[in-house]
Amino acid sequence: xxxxxxxxRLRRITSAGLVASAALALVGSAVTTATAQTAPDEExxxxxxxxxxxxxxxxxxxxxxxxxxxxxxxxxxxxQFCGGSLVSDTVVLTAAHCVTGTxxxxxxxxxxxxxxxxxxxGQLRNVRSIVSHPRYVKGNEAYDLALLELAKPVTGTxxxxxxxxxxxxxxxPGAQATVIGWGNTDTEVPSFPDRLRGVxxxxxxxxxxxxxxxxxxxxxxxxxGVESKDSCQGxxxxxxxxxxxxxTYQIGIVSYGEGCGEQGAPGVYTSTSSKKLWDTLAESPExxxxxxxxxx
Ligand code: 4AZ
Numbered sequence: 001x002x003x004x005x006x007x008x009r010l011r012r013i014t015s016a017g018l019v020a021s022a023a024l025a026l027v028g029s030a031v032t033t034a035t036a037q038t039a040p041d042e043e044x045x046x047x048x049x050x051x052x053x054x055x056x057x058x059x060x061x062x063x064x065x066x067x068x069x070x071x072x073x074x075x076x077x078x079x080q081f082c083g084g085s086l087v088s089d090t091v092v093l094t095a096a097h098c099v100t101g102t103x104x105x106x107x108x109x110x111x112x113x114x115x116x117x118x119x120x121x122g123q124l125r126n127v128r129s130i131v132s133h134p135r136y137v138k139g140n141e142a143y144d145l146a147l148l149e150l151a152k153p154v155t156g157t158x159x160x161x162x163x164x165x166x167x168x169x170x171x172x173p174g175a176q177a178t179v180i181g182w183g184n185t186d187t188e189v190p191s192f193p194d195r196l197r198g199v200x201x202x203x204x205x206x207x208x209x210x211x212x213x214x215x216x217x218x219x220x221x222x223x224x225g226v227e228s229k230d231s232c233q234g235x236x237x238x239x240x241x242x243x244x245x246x247x248t249y250q251i252g253i254v255s256y257g258e259g260c261g262e263q264g265a266p267g268v269y270t271s272t273s274s275k276k277l278w279d280t281l282a283e284s285p286e287x288x289x290x291x292x293x294x295x296x
Contacts, residue, residue: 051181052261053229054199059114059121062180064160064248065196066092066111068099068148068237077116077194083181083238085160085250086111088294089153094237095253095270096136096146104130104148111154114196116182126151133277134284142217144255144270145277146237147290160239160250166275170242170251171222173205177242177251179224179267183234187261192234201225201240203251204266212258212265220277222252225266232260240269 066084069076082098092109099107104127113122128149135143163170180198185191201224209216209223216223224240225231231238231254240252252269259265271277281287 051179051183051185051197051199051230051235052187052232054180054185054197056193057114057180057196057198060112061114062196062198062248063112063157065114065180065239066094066109067113067116067182068092068094069108069110071106071108075117076110076113076119077182077192080116080182080192080234082234082236083183083254084109084148085239086154086157087147087159087162087250088296089155089157089159090150091290091293092148092150093239093250093253093272094146094148095144095255096132097144097255098237099130099132099146099148102130104128107148109148109150112157115194117194123154123157125154129286131284131286131290133281134287135280141213141215141256141268142220143277143280145253145281147294149290149293160241160248163249163251163273165273165278167273170244170249171203171271171273173203173208175203175242176200177203177224177240179231179235179238179240179252179254179269181231181235181238181254183236183238183254184232184260187232187259190233199229199231201229201231201267209266209268213268216268220271220274221255221268222271222273223266223268224252225257225261227263228261230257230261231267232257 064086067080068082069079084092084094087093107127110122110124128151132146133143204223206218235254238254239250241250255268257267
């Protein structure tokens with residue numbers, strides 16, 4: 001079984017990937033094991049060298065971080081298919097392409113877990129409803145946002161903060177942001193980590209992104225990354241954030257990119273600073289209801 005045909009396509013996780021990604025994760029761990037056994041000492045000694053180019057995150061560092069798991073009895077590390085973030089006690093923010101065609105019953109969400117296989121970590125929740133952005137159309141990358149309403153509130157955990165809509169103070173090109181996730185860590189072979197990883201990535205100007213991606217929409221997207229520092233398949237739906245004056249603001253949602261960590265092909269994120277993104281969410285009744293849930 002080969003996974004290489006999917007490796008350089010734009011946005012590798014689609015909802016059909018719910019099952020496929022679990023399979024990928026299995027393949028990934030098999031490959032990792034093989035590599036670990038045969039790699040020279042030097043390779044094994046710097047696991048951080050190759051998210052792409054990131055480092056392990058410590059337990060509890062990002063209590064609002066969420067993992068989307070396809071329901072089942074297997075190891076959660078093999079069931080994780082996307083990231084997300086807690087934006088109110090009952091709402092998790094993710095990417096629309098993570099949940100297209102997915103029913104609430106097919107997914108569970110763990111909030112505050114760092115090591116996927118450690119079931120004692122975090123709070124596990126069922127999903128009551130899934131709302132994708134009404135302007136998100138599969139095959140067109142913009143408006144890649146969805147909200148998951150949890151069946152029961154998450155307790156004792158502060159939600160991540162959103163930037164004030166319509167401001168770009170947090171988006172200055174050149175500023176460093178951080179992206180975290182359990183996605184692929186290797187550009188050569190699929191390798192999916194059990195422990196959450198993160199990497200610092202520079203924010204880029206809209207002009208730099210438009211040059212690379214014809215579908216880039218500067219009203220609702222932002223891009224970030226540099227060669228060898230990027231998000232990758234499996235990180236989708238997760239947060240791009242900045243810490244400012246001791247507060248954490250989520251400025252993006254991992255959306256797509258051409259490959260991972262390649263020179264001249266940065267990661268593209270749904271921009272949570274965008275007023276248009278949040279205003280147009282109310283174009284569907286379900287979107288409007290989710291916005292109301294967020295206000296509480
Ligand atoms: C993906 O397939 C994916 N380099 C996510 C992010 C990026 C590329 C691919 C950004 O889900």
